[in-house]
Amino acid sequence: MIEARALTKVFSDRKRGPIRALDGVDFRCEPGRIFGLLGVNGAGKTTCLRMLATILRPTSGAATVQGFDIANESQQVRASIGFLSTATALYGRLTAFEMVEYFGRLHGLEDSVLHPRIDALFHTLGMNEFRDRRCDKLSTGMKQKTSIARTLVHDPPVMIFDEPTLGLDVLTARTVLGFIRDCGQRGKTVIFSTHVMSEAERLCDAIGIIHGGRILAHGSLAELRQQTGEERLEDIFVKVAEGHI
Amino acid sequence: MSPIAIVYRKELRDLLRDWRTIMSMIIVPVLVVPLLICGVLKIVNKTLNEKPKNEKTMEGAPKVMLLGGENSPDSVAALRQLKKFDLVPASADYTNLISSKEIRAAVEIPPDFDAAVEGERKTAIRIYTYEGEPKSMLVRQQLEEFFRRRAEEVVRRRLLAHKLPETLVTPFEIKPTNVASPKQVSGVVLGMILPYLMIIMCLTGAIYPSVDLTAGEKERGTLETLLTSPVARTQLVLGKVLVVLTASLATAALTITSNSLALAFFNSGGFAKLPVTLSPLALAGVCAVMMPLAVLISSLTVAVGLFARSSKEANTYLQPMLLLAIIPAVIAALPGVDFKYGLAFIPILNISLLCKELLTGLCPWGHIVVVFGSTSLYAALAVAAAVALFKRESVLFRT
Numbered sequence: 146m147i148e149a150r151a152l153t154k155v156f157s158d159r160k161r162g163p164i165r166a167l168d169g170v171d172f173r174c175e176p177g178r179i180f181g182l183l184g185v186n187g188a189g190k191t192t193c194l195r196m197l198a199t200i201l202r203p204t205s206g207a208a209t210v211q212g213f214d215i216a217n218e219s220q221q222v223r224a225s226i227g228f229l230s231t232a233t234a235l236y237g238r239l240t241a242f243e244m245v246e247y248f249g250r251l252h253g254l255e256d257s258v259l260h261p262r263i264d265a266l267f268h269t270l271g272m273n274e275f276r277d278r279r280c281d282k283l284s285t286g287m288k289q290k291t292s293i294a295r296t297l298v299h300d301p302p303v304m305i306f307d308e309p310t311l312g313l314d315v316l317t318a319r320t321v322l323g324f325i326r327d328c329g330q331r332g333k334t335v336i337f338s339t340h341v342m343s344e345a346e347r348l349c350d351a352i353g354i355i356h357g358g359r360i361l362a363h364g365s366l367a368e369l370r371q372q373t374g375e376e377r378l379e380d381i382f383v384k385v386a387e388g389h390i
Numbered sequence: 391m392s393p394i395a396i397v398y399r400k401e402l403r404d405l406l407r408d409w410r411t412i413m414s415m416i417i418v419p420v421l422v423v424p425l426l427i428c429g430v431l432k433i434v435n436k437t438l439n440e441k442p443k444n445e446k447t448m449e450g451a452p453k454v455m456l457l458g459g460e461n462s463p464d465s466v467a468a469l470r471q472l473k474k475f476d477l478v479p480a481s482a483d484y485t486n487l488i489s490s491k492e493i494r495a496a497v498e499i500p501p502d503f504d505a506a507v508e509g510e511r512k513t514a515i516r517i518y519t520y521e522g523e524p525k526s527m528l529v530r531q532q533l534e535e536f537f538r539r540r541a542e543e544v545v546r547r548r549l550l551a552h553k554l555p556e557t558l559v560t561p562f563e564i565k566p567t568n569v570a571s572p573k574q575v576s577g578v579v580l581g582m583i584l585p586y587l588m589i590i591m592c593l594t595g596a597i598y599p600s601v602d603l604t605a606g607e608k609e610r611g612t613l614e615t616l617l618t619s620p621v622a623r624t625q626l627v628l629g630k631v632l633v634v635l636t637a638s639l640a641t642a643a644l645t646i647t648s649n650s651l652a653l654a655f656f657n658s659g660g661f662a663k664l665p666v667t668l669s670p671l672a673l674a675g676v677c678a679v680m681m682p683l684a685v686l687i688s689s690l691t692v693a694v695g696l697f698a699r700s701s702k703e704a705n706t707y708l709q710p711m712l713l714l715a716i717i718p719a720v721i722a723a724l725p726g727v728d729f730k731y732g733l734a735f736i737p738i739l740n741i742s743l744l745c746k747e748l749l750t751g752l753c754p755w756g757h758i759v760v761v762f763g764s765t766s767l768y769a770a771l772a773v774a775a776a777v778a779l780f781k782r783e784s785v786l787f788r789t
Contacts, residue, residue, distance in 0.1 A: 157784075200617050201783050224620035233618065234611030238407040239400070250396045251619040295615070 146334055147174040147197060147303060151206035154192050154358075166192040168358040169206065174336050174351075176302070179329040181349030182338040183382060189358040190338035191230070194307045197336065198228040210303055211334075224252060227296030230307030237281030241272060241291045244280055245298050252299035259298070266294045286317040293324055304328045306337040310344065322348060342378045352378075356386045393621040397629025405599055405633060414598045415637050419591065419645035424652035437525065448476040452494040452529050455484050459499035466499070468540065474532055488520050494529040495519045507544055573669060577750030582723040584676065585745035587649075588642045589719045589738055590712075592684045595641025596691045597708050600634045604695030605704040613786065627692065627780045631773060634688040642684070675748040679758065682765040683741045687715075689772035696779045699788050718742065734760040737768055 154167040167189045174180040182190045195201045197208060199219035208215045211225040235244050242263065249259040267273050270290045275283055280291060289309075296304065306325060310318035326348055329335045339345055345352055346366065353363035362369060362385045366378065375381045391399075405411045454475040459466045470477060481487065484496040498516040500506070506513035517533050520526035545559055568575065607613040616626060691708060698704035715738055721727060722742030729743040734757070744761045747753035779785045 198618050200614060201787075220620045220622060223618060226618070228618040230614070232611050233615040235615070236400075236404055236612055237610065238404045243400075243403075247396070247400050248619060250391065251393065251621050253620070 146176055146212070147172075147180075147208065147210050147336055149173075149193075149197070149206070149208040152193065152196060152203055152208050153205045154189075154196060154201060155204040166358050167196070167203075170355070170358075170360050172353050172360060172363060174334050176334045177329060177332045178350040179325065179335040179337055179348050181345040181352045182336065182355050183340070183342070183345045183352050183378075184338070184355035185340055185386070188340075188355045190340075190355055191232075191307050192358075193355070194228075194230070194305050194336065194338055197222075198226055198305055199223055200228075224299070225301055226303045226305055227299070227301040228305045228307075229292055229296045229309050231309075231311045232307070233292060235280040235283075235288055235291055235295075238279060240277045240279055241283065241287070241294075242267070242276045244291055245294045248295045249298040254299060262298060262300070263294070266297060270294055285313060286320065289313060289317055289321055293321070301333070303334045304336070306335070308338055308340070310339070310341065342382060346378045354382055354385045361385045361388075393625040394629045394632070397621070397626055398632050401603055401630060401633040402636065405602065405637065408602065410598060411602070411637070415595055415641050416644065419595075419641050420648045423645060424648045427649060428652050428655075445473065448473065451476040452525060453478050453492065454529060454533070455480060455487065455493050455496035457484065457496055457498040458501060459503065461502050462499050462504035464504050465540070469497075469536065472536055475529070484518060488518060488526065491520070491523065491525075494523075494526045495533065497533055510548070571751075573672075574750045574752070577672070577746075581746030581749045582725075584646070584749065585680075585742040586719040586723050587645065588676070588680055588745075589683065589715060589742065591642040591645040592638045592680070592687050593691075593712055593715050596634050596638035596684075596688050597705075597712070599637040600630075600688065600691035600695045601698075601701050601704040601708065603630045603633065604692055605698040605701045606695075608786070609700055617786070623780050624777050627777045628773075631685075631688050631692050631776060634692055635684055638684050638688050642680070672749050672751065675753075676745050679741055679744055679748065679762055679765075682762060682769045683738065685769040686737065686765060686772050689769060689776045693772060693776040693779050696776060697785055697788075722746065729757055731760065735764050737765060741765060 149170055149172050152167055152170040153165070156164045156166055158164055170189075170193060172180065182193060184190050192201065196203050196215060197210060199215050199222050202216060210222045213221040213225065215222050236247075239247065245263050245266065246259065249263065254262070267276055270293060272287070272290050272294060275287050278287075280288060283291065304325070309321050309325070313321065322344060325335060325337055329348075329350070337348065349366070351363065351365055352369060353360045354369075355361070362372060362381075364372065369378075369381050369385075370376060373381045373384045375384055451473075452475055454477055456466065456469070456477050457480045469475070478493060484493070487493045488496060496518040498518070500513055500515075503513055503515070515537050517530055519530045546556065549556055549558060607616070617623075619626075690711070694707045694711070695704045698707060718736060718739035719742050722739050727743070729747055733743060734740045740761045744753065744757055747757060
């Protein structure tokens with residue numbers, strides 16, 4: 146479960162002064178459901194998800210992840226999440242196995258639990274072929290699978306994905322989206338940011354349209370259709386972003 | 391396993407798989423530096439002890455032009471018998487030949503020199519050289535020594551002929567006598583070299599790993615991955631500082647060991663032996679006082695690396711730091727600069743001066759306590775600075 150209340154982030158910039166990247170955002174993500182943050186580049190999606198992952202601290206407002214406060218219980222929050230974004234790269238000089246093993250250990254897993262779990266993950270994701278290959282020698286798809294295994298190794302109840310298909314080819318993107326859907330079906334709380342309308346349309350149980358750091362509309366796709374009178378998500382997004390509702 | 395140990399193990403493994411680390415931590419100190427030192431020593435040795443290729447013609451020995459000397463066969467023969475120079479016939483343009491380094495010197499023996507000496511008349515030998523040119527200076531030294539010995543021999547013969555005692559010209563001798571122990575003598579030599587070498591190597595060994603583990607991680611995008619782990623930021627930084635410390639100490643230790651072995655090998659090859667012996671206790675003492683300095687260096691380089699946006703920027707900050715560290719190390723190595731309490735709080739200088747004292751075996755406990763204490767305090771502050779920087783998102787996400 147994720148709950149955000151008036152979540153705000155202001156960055157200070159010497160030249161431009163204070164920049165309000167996120168402005169009083171409220172939303173709620175339920176277990177077993179996929180919540181999509183839909184917005185253009187610079188809308189505040191990454192800032193929002195980085196705050197939920199406790200990489201950034203909120204300027205004001207609050208959020209809880211699995212009941213833990215992101216500002217005061219950051220370690221417990223991080224223990225409860227799997228965070229995947231285009232900015233979370235792999236250690237090139239470690240093998241795929243070592244990479245996943247390292248994060249399992251950082252999550253406090255004993256080898257007796259960790260190694261069978263890695264074996265199962267590698268089997269499920271079809272990673273045994275490149276298990277002992279260094280990450281800098283992996284293809285983009287293999288890297289993404291390794292990243293997925295890294296986020297899942299401690300079996301977190303909450304998954305946070307920041308534009309996880311950005312820059313991926315069609316087949317790899319399909320694998321990633323399938324994995325996100327699977328997380329939702331397994332009862333995990335999933336929050337997922339994207340600017341690709343078709344992905345949000347296909348995957349999300351609920352969508353928040355974020356623009357200029359604010360969530361302008363949210364609800365299920367059916368609810369958004371009802372609110373805007375539009376059928377296609379792209380038209381809904383444009384109408385909301387241009388302030389017509 | 392504690393999170394610090396997990397981070398340490400992973401970072402060390404990661405680092406040792408990088409050829410640049412192997413290069414800076416192992417290959418350069420173990421192979422390149424000793425080879426360079428031995429190579430330079432060999433060249434210096436060869437230059438200083440230039441030996442002729444052909445003993446008969448003296449080809450290959452330094453060329454010295456003999457001006458005059460036709461009526462002084464004894465002096466000329468003695469000079470030839472010295473077998474140090476390739477004596478070339480006189481030529482009018484000897485000054486040009488010396489300036490163009492075709493010959494190293496010219497020695498002018500005046501007409502009837504031997505006769506003048508025998509007749510106890512005043513005469514003079516003139517040596518023409520290239521002032522400041524090392525080989526020319528060396529030849530001059532050898533020629534002066536040769537003629538000084540001949541002059542002494544003449545004096546001795548004259549005194550004997552006049553039945554006068556040698557004390558007439560040498561009323562007394564000067565006998566400098568060393569009262570310092572061999573340990574103290576070698577301590578003076580080592581005190582100038584060892585702390586300097588250790589400090590520079592600690593810093594050299596720390597720079598690459600610290601940049602790779604901080605600014606390098608930012609560039610490669612792995613820092614954000616690491617920040618999503620549930621490990622406390624302090625533990626992440628401590629794990630990284632410990633790896634940099636390991637690399638720093640390993641580089642210093644490997645450099646000292648490999649160079650000692652190289653010098654020992656070189657010494658056994660006939661090169662003039664350095665008056666150096668090092669007691670294990672003194673070495674242990676030096677290593678112990680170096681420890682807080684190595685922590686200070688490792689934490690500072692990590693802090694600088696964290697602050698930088700990229701590896702390039704980190705290197706731009708760290709290269710001047712290397713120069714800044716050299717200055718106090720060099721000052722401490724200067725003769726006459728000794729430990730004072732006023733200097734005990736200046737980082738690097740204090741450790742260098744303390745090492746000088748430790749190596750000569752004359753180190754009061756008070757000095758050790760003050761230097762160890764102040765450097766430990768600086769090291770703790772540097773660790774705290776690195777941790778504080780690692781917690782600042784404005785630093786971690788600087789673009």
